[in-house]
Amino acid sequence: MTEFDIVGADAIASGRATDAYFERTEAVLEAAGRNPEVVAEVTADQFPTGDFELLAGLKDAAALLSGHDVDVDAIPEGRLFDGGPVLRIRGDYLAFARLETSLLGFLSHASGMATAALDCRVAAPDSTVLSFGARHVHPAMTVAVERSALIAGFDGFSHVAAGDLLGREAGGTMPHALMICFGRGNQEAAWAAFDETVEEGAPRIALCDTFSDEKDEVLRAVETLGDRLDGVRLDTTGSRRGDFRHILREVAWELDARGHEDVDLYVSGGLGPADLRHLRDVADGFGVGGTVSNADPVDFALDIVEVDGEPVSKRGKLSGVKQVYRTPDGGHGVGLADREGPADAEPLLEPLIRDGELVDGREFDVDAAAERALADADRVGYGDEEA
The missing domain is CATH 3.20.140.10 (nicotinate phosphoribosyltransferase)
Known part of the structure; x- marks a missing residue:
């Protein structure tokens, strides 16, 4: 054994x-x-x-x-x-x-x-597309997942050990678990702690949908990190999304109204090619998981x-x-x-x-x-x- x-x-x-x-x-x-x-x-x-x-x-x-x-x-x-x-x-x-x-x-x-990844890549040719699917497969398969996504033109991936074998650095910022560990109402503390702890080369992308309305958390993240905020990620559970395209447009409007139009919007959570085509003009980047790893x-x-x-x-x-x-x-x-x-x-x-x-x-x-x-x-x- x-x-x-x-x-x-x-x-x-x-x-x-x-x-x-x-x-x-x-x-x-x-x-x-x-x-x-x-x-x-x-x-x-x-x-x-x-x-x-x-x-x-x-x-x-x-x-x-x-x-x-x-x-x-x-x-x-x-x-x-x-x-x-x-x-x-x-x-x-x-x-x-x-x-x-x-x-x-x-x-x-x-x-x-790789074919499934190419479906996503051509669906959003001008967007950042990242592979988030390693968690859906046996750990021994993760290098094959990430390498296949890269062959299709993905911009990066999340799995650390796969990155070691591929000679590339894995990417990622924060999960809902981090936000929850700081507790409801303490989102600002979580974002600030991330900014203070993580190496300077890592982008400051705040997860903004854990406890309250996406727009509310995005604006609070901007107030907390100011010009250090590179982007926000919305990974809202499908049962709570409603009109997700409208949510993204609303968030973009409020950022622009406050002079933060340079803050990028990233979306993840159960996305496939149709979602990327539908959202590609209102989001800057996507994290794609099971569509690739479960192909x-x-x-x-x-x-x-x-x-x-x-x-x-x-x-x-x-x-x-x-x-x-x-x-x-x-x-x-x-x-x-x-x-x-x-x-x-x-x-x-x-x-x-x-x-x-x-x-x-x-x-x-x-x-x-x-x-x-x-x-x-x-x-x-x-x-x-x-x-």
């Missing part, structure tokens, strides 16, 4: 983090003396459907497959896809058979969260499409080695890799691993992935129908 229910990195790397039938498959093939060279592809949809998704999790996938005698091609992290493979493996089947479970988990979960994984599968040079597939899947393309009009194309692709189209699958080694120049920089994601979203018109 371990202290926490966490499958460790050693079990993942060794292939122990697998489904039992892969272990039995290995035993059967070894006993039969069969180990064909195959090409296997990771795919969600066989053909384009018009619904793009964002690829994430490739860093972990590359780490998993490196060191095994395989060649791997993949779409770069941060690109959008719509049908066809996102990753392709060529090698003897037993070189990677037991890695399938972890490989799909890395790609499916991260891509689902459904992308339903990837790994299928063998070639055995010893011959095309093959199970029923319902497409045989043969494939390439996917970004077409000049922003579409997504799928075709056989040994055929000419659409005119002037950009092939998306690129070398990732050769002979078990990561290809020189392939990198997993989060900022570069976010740039690709936002550029690709603009190119394919991602989210335009929701504007």
